[in-house]
Amino acid sequence: MYAIYIVYVFIASFLMVLLLSIISEKILLRKRMMVPDAHKIDKRMVPRPGGPALYFGIIIVMLIIIRNIAAIALIIAVTIAFVAGFLDDIYKFGGIEKPILTAASAAPFLIFSTYNPNPYVPFVGTVTIKILYPLLLIAGFSIYSNATNMLDVFNGLLTGSMIIATIPLSFYFYIRGEYQIFLLSIIFIAGLAGFLVRHAYPSKLFPGDSGTLFIGAFYFSLMVLGRAEIVGIIATLPLIFNGFFILTSIRGFKEHSNVPRPVTFNDDGKIQAVKGKHVPITLARLFSSNGAVTEKEIVYGVWIMFVVSAILSMFTTLVFFK
Secondary structure, X not given: OHHHHHHHHHHHHHHHHHHHHHXXXXXXXXXXXXXXXXXXXXXXXXXXXXXXXXXXXXXXXXXXHOOOHHHHHHHHHHHHHHHHHHHHHHHOOOOOHHHHHHHHHHHHHHHHOOOXXXXXXXXXXXOOOOOHHHXXXXXXXXXXXXXXXXXXXXXXXXXXXXXXXXXXXXXXXXXXXXXXXXXXXXXXXXXXXXXXXXXXXXXXXOOHHHHHHHHHHXXXXXXXXXXXXHHHHHHOHHHHHHHHHHHHHHOOOOOHHHOOOOEEEOOOOOEEEOOOOOOOOOHXXXXXXXXXXXXXXXXXXXXXXXXXXXXXXXXHHHHHHO
């Protein structure tokens, strides 16, 4: 019976986000809220932001299925990130505002104490960091929200990657008997899958910062609520590496318009790396450094990296957390 219930929840979240995404497309088209697809030669216009469809679709299902203090803390946290992203979609912040605003997503977890300052570290055991953990919590929300934002560069790349990265979390929660959090992760995966239908190549809808910051905050919230910090970090190593490479190569947070493009097009529309000392280092640039590749090849290459990380994450669960 529980398995059937999970299927129903998955379908509900998937269809809710997909339906709202289709409605959002029509509204955004009517209001002419579109941006050019930067990685297409014809620079076709795509509706943006689709973040509200993703946010409301997932939150509506959550409110119907789960009502507890942990879910409330999560909803408030991701709402803060979503609002910060939506304001950025409309008004365009500078490079430093988003990291500061998304750090505020930690507030409900700190206020409601819906976290455990005793994470388990493989080979070390349970580590008590009562004073340091709240600071790590604040930094973590900012890091994950903005790292997901940095990964959203190609059609379907971010949503597909985060679906893959959340599967190990679901596996961990189920193995550990954290069934309420497991249910939250299923709702999240299904919502991302519903959005991916419209975000996959060729994209009909872009998430915008409201969607990317929401995704990062939700993922990190799952890590915190389920004490899955190590499992989540391993599952998102490509995300972390991409963000680290970008920040170190451009020396801090900067607005996109002030940063040189890491890739360009050749005559047949394939993507190739831009050479230069001040060009940001990204996964896309690394994939295209040895020759021109298609957008799909980059997306599939990154997804394979996430699959490898997901396998390592689940292996860690079986070895250290079972």
